[in-house]
Amino acid sequence: MTNQELIKKAQKKMIRIKKQRRDLRYIKTLGKLRREGLLDVRDVAEYRCHVFLNEALWAAKLEPRILELLPALLARRPKVFVCLDVPQELELVVRELRVGRAKTPYQGIPAQNYERWMDLVGHNKLRPKIMRSFRLSTAAIAILETLAKNQNTSQSAIIQQALSALVRD
Amino acid sequence: MLMTVFTDLDKWVDNENRERVEAGMLMIAKCEIRVLGQTALLEAKLDLHVASTMDVDVYANYEYAVKKRFEELLNAAGKQLDPVGHEAWMPKETEYLEYFIGDWVRAYLAKPEYIMISKAKKAPTKNDLLISEYIASGACERFFELAKKYQIDLESFVK
Numbered sequence: 594m595t596n597q598e599l600i601k602k603a604q605k606k607m608i609r610i611k612k613q614r615r616d617l618r619y620i621k622t623l624g625k626l627r628r629e630g631l632l633d634v635r636d637v638a639e640y641r642c643h644v645f646l647n648e649a650l651w652a653a654k655l656e657p658r659i660l661e662l663l664p665a666l667l668a669r670r671p672k673v674f675v676c677l678d679v680p681q682e683l684e685l686v687v688r689e690l691r692v693g694r695a696k697t698p699y700q701g702i703p704a705q706n707y708e709r710w711m712d713l714v715g716h717n718k719l720r721p722k723i724m725r726s727f728r729l730s731t732a733a734i735a736i737l738e739t740l741a742k743n744q745n746t747s748q749s750a751i752i753q754q755a756l757s758a759l760v761r762d
Numbered sequence: 763m764l765m766t767v768f769t770d771l772d773k774w775v776d777n778e779n780r781e782r783v784e785a786g787m788l789m790i791a792k793c794e795i796r797v798l799g800q801t802a803l804l805e806a807k808l809d810l811h812v813a814s815t816m817d818v819d820v821y822a823n824y825e826y827a828v829k830k831r832f833e834e835l836l837n838a839a840g841k842q843l844d845p846v847g848h849e850a851w852m853p854k855e856t857e858y859l860e861y862f863i864g865d866w867v868r869a870y871l872a873k874p875e876y877i878m879i880s881k882a883k884k885a886p887t888k889n890d891l892l893i894s895e896y897i898a899s900g901a902c903e904r905f906f907e908l909a910k911k912y913q914i915d916l917e918s919f920v921k
Binding site for chain 1: 817921
């Protein structure tokens with residue numbers, strides 16, 4: 594195919610796509626994400642009312658970046674979209690994200706690609722902490738308690754400091 | 763948006779260097795920031811429908827203190843510096859447009875045709891419509907040359 598033929602074919606395709614982009618589901622979803630500061634789109638106005646999850650999923654066919662944002666958005670800010678019926682695949686990855694164990698690809702997007710939004714989509718930029726339980730020896734617990742008391746901080750903070758020091762070494 | 767960030771960053775480096783001179787410390791060196799990806803496309807104000815997430819990809823040779831300040835300024839503007847943005851692949855021939863020339867900070871935007879090649883090569887599915895739209899808008903000759911060189915199947919984007 595010559596360059597001119599490619600351009601002509603692309604122009605035909607874009608006529609169809611531009612029609613789809615005028616669909617309210619697309620305009621509302623992009624407007625909502627723009628209003629929330631999650632997507633920068635110049636030619637769509639901000640939208641403040643409710644947008645249903647299925648509308649966002651439809652819009653994602655035209656803008657795949659929505660798909661990348663959705664799992665983290667549902668995990669950290671589930672009220673951005675009205676979720677009446679969450680598809681099983683999405684529900685699974687959201688559950689994994691919430692417990693900090695994202696591993697299942699979502700719609701072909703590898704876990705590390707959608708997981709990185711966890712730090713960015715929340716109002717509070719810190720990720721929610723994850724509950725873990727460990728069995729420690731009595732001696733280790735005594736050390737932990739003493740350190741926490743001396744530094745006037747929590748035992749979790751002491752463990753985090755120790756881990757950071759280990760990583761630095 | 764980015765213009766304000768770079769202006770503020772340049773002013774900050776200027777102030778910081780004045781203080782450092784007074785304190786007899788080493789000055790912060792001049793730096794170059796090359797903006798890539800969707801952010802560069804948005805700033806280039808093309809006649810394309812571009813949606814960008816809040817992460818900003820850059821190649822830069824700045825010092826740590828400048829990077830930190832740059833991150834803060836981007837955050838204040840609702841953007842985030844992508845921590846792995848410097849790993850983004852760009853064709854080695856990539857040309858950049860001058861965007862901001864300050865006393866200490868110089869910023870450049872990658873030219874659209876090179877960004878499109880990068881996207882077509884590394885994330886074709888995600889950027890299918892963007893590339894179709896770029897081709898439909900009458901992509902430049904250079905884009906077609908590079909597509910051939912990097913073995914990008916442009917026909918798959920116009921199906």
